[in-house]
Amino acid sequence: MPARSIASLSLSFGLVSIPVKLYSATESSSEVRFNMLAPDGSRVKQQYISEATGAVVERSTMKKGYEFEKDKFVVFSADELKALEDAASHVVEIVAFIPEKAVDPVYYEKAYYIAPDKRGGKPYSLLQQALAESGRCALAKWAAKGKTRIVQVRPEADGLVFQQLLYADEVRPLKEFNIEHVQVSDAELKLALQIIEQGAEDNYDPTAYEDEEKKRILAAIDEKIEGKQVVTNEPVEAGSGGAEVIDLMEALRASLKGGAKAKPASAPRRKSAEPVTEMAVAPKTRKPAARALKAPAEEPAKVRARK
Known part of the structure; x- marks a missing residue:
């Protein structure tokens, strides 16, 4: 279309x-949208309540006001705002x-x-x-x-x-956050540049990445539609707060030796004796090349029907 x-x-x-x-x-429209429902499954609608009386206020009777002091407003009519x-x-x-x-x-x-x-x-x-x-x-x-x-x-x-x-x-200026600029050594900078070069690509290919959360939501919707039990994914641990932190230079060298490679999903958890580095290169998650796919994946039936 x-x-x-x-x-x-x-x-x-x-x-x-x-x-x-x-x-x-x-x-x-590609965003997955949910509706708010009452306990009986019916849709709910939003209402505006007066803070003074607790009564429901109809939208057609509302006015727009600018609060110049606490609980003090200057009111503008629709015509006055239109003129501005x-x-x-x-x-x-x-x-x-x-x-x-x-x-x-x-x-x-x-x-x-x-x-x-x-x-x-x-x-x-x-x-x-x-x-x-x-x-x-x-x-x-x-x-x-x-x-x-x-x-x-x-x-x-x-x-x-x-x-x-x-x-x-x-736009908020970055300098308002008072970021501390710490001196780094030439050796540290050299290793960091090598890590960047190791993962460098000439262009950004947006088709190489996809919304994993959206895929999980759509799959869960299809399972709900089909009456199947939905399995909740366990949250991924970002890291242990009490993990040992090794030297920055060691972390950089470890990254160059293969720290940027993706770890298989079934790999055993890191032993407590092994240090967790402060710096690591996150693996890129790519979609398989289009020529490697036998057939395009079908969209969930219910979601396709809404388009």
Whole structure:
């Protein structure tokens, strides 16, 4: 089923206006959702209760207020709040071109894709190729849902990504945590770099990893549907708090000797006499290659029916 566009926009590129369609880049419907039920199995609904009287308050009678002091509010009507909103616009104005890697990913909020609309193919391709050739991305302003957002438009091989960004006051600076920077020796740094090189890969392949928790939940749902007994997995121990900690250099050397290899699931537990290191390289869990699979796994019947 083809994706449905969220909006029709016009991307302003100098004196060129590019008609585009906006699409969500992520799929929230893939999340497993549960409903809250009463003891008799019926759905429950949320109610709002007055703190003063304990009476149920209907949503249609509510007002919005800002608490400027304890239990003191200034109240705004719906019309007053509407007047404060930015007017929505289908025009997305590019305001600057910056180096492609200039935006710290911590400022990334929600990602969208934009595709050319009617008669937009050539200017769209021109902008995509020009950004890729220059090594830059575009910053633009986008007014939607009552608020103006800053977005990054960056080129990918298959098109343009429309990345909504957070404002500076929406991101906490790392320096506020007062992280202690401890001096490390050259030998320790050298061993750490060797561990990184040992596990280095050229690219991130998202298909190599999967949501293990989601798989367990869907399997448990199918078992419930089929009337089978659901077996609860035992929690995985993160490690013993009283374990012996060996020297950092020993931990680094042990990691290089094979500490990064995955241990079989049936392997015996570590003896208490063996030290637990402070530093270890977690094994990567990969899905089997697609060509090695005989047939694609079927989705749980009940979950497929909801799509």
